[in-house]
Amino acid sequence: MFDDVYEVIHARRDVRGEFTGAPIPTEVLDRVLAAAHAAPSVGLSQPWDFILVRDPALRAEFHRHVQQERDVFAAGLHGEEARRFSRIKIDGVLESTLSVVVTYDPDRGSPAVLGRHAIADAGLYSVCLAIQNLWLAATAERLGVGWVSFYREPFVQDLLRIPAGVRPVAWLCLGPVTHLEQVPDLERHGWRQRRPWRAAVHRDRWERSGH
């Protein structure tokens, strides 16, 4: 385990191809989930849930769906873009140790969720903060995390019997990895380059750009 916060933040990767499938000790998984649950949330609503999906049949069914959605996306690409995409692995659902599906329940803490009356999506934002806590804790434990987003929400809802009104936000693959790549997959495969962080910083107002 490496523990410097900055080291972990910068070493973290979105993992597709490096999962080994080795088991995760219970106490490690517990620490990672407790870290996710320690995220801030609007009105202290803690609107997230975590479904640990180990069942190989469920994962295989999800994986087939992901492949179909990959084909949907690929059909919109042409030329060099299509060729680049064909080389990119988009998920590690079958190879990783387990999946963690993170959901959002808008009814938790309602009706008066403090801080949500003006911004309907604030609860959804909270769920994402928990996901990043999970991701960093897992990285500190030298586990890999890969967020799969090639799926339709109703499919996951049906597959995992998620109640109506509760929304799946993320399908995360989790487990030990051979290593974490230094450069994001999409950059290594020439899909897209990272931009310098200073380009994202503005002063006082949007148009006064430049750090």
Next chain:
Amino acid sequence: MFDDVYEVIHARRDVRGEFTGAPIPTEVLDRVLAAAHAAPSVGLSQPWDFILVRDPALRAEFHRHVQQERDVFAAGLHGEEARRFSRIKIDGVLESTLSVVVTYDPDRGSPAVLGRHAIADAGLYSVCLAIQNLWLAATAERLGVGWVSFYREPFVQDLLRIPAGVRPVAWLCLGPVTHLEQVPDLERHGWRQRRPWRAAVHRDRWERSGH
């Protein structure tokens, strides 16, 4: 600075009342922003921007708007709930060193954002991951962060001249603090209790609850 990832994750608080207004050294702010920018993003789109708001006039104008929205929320509460809310401080806009407004630009990396064709909100999720990176890096630097959500998005858009189509996702107060509370403000004030993390964990399907 304390650096253990778990220590930082569990010490992190949503700060309202403990800001000192002391300056933040440039290199510290740079580290925090670079950490935010190191977050994962759908299709490596990095759709976030950070507007550093120091101008006291802008902050005062935002603060007046927040007070109005506080009144809107308070008007929907009754009895004990209204009394509890009246004791809760909802922002540190005036007392903190600066504000960081985090935005989402859906056009960045489009039209073919890899992994976003099936889930329209995936770009918004990426922005939240950057926010949590910022929050943890700031906590590691012993700075406080407070997410203010008592505002209307169009108000912030006008105030900071954010272009149409770019969405403000968070108004964060940032700066040195006297201390971080051990227990979240809303729990200390009896607004809401945290639930145990194991209650949020399910196995394979939603209904097979319990860890």
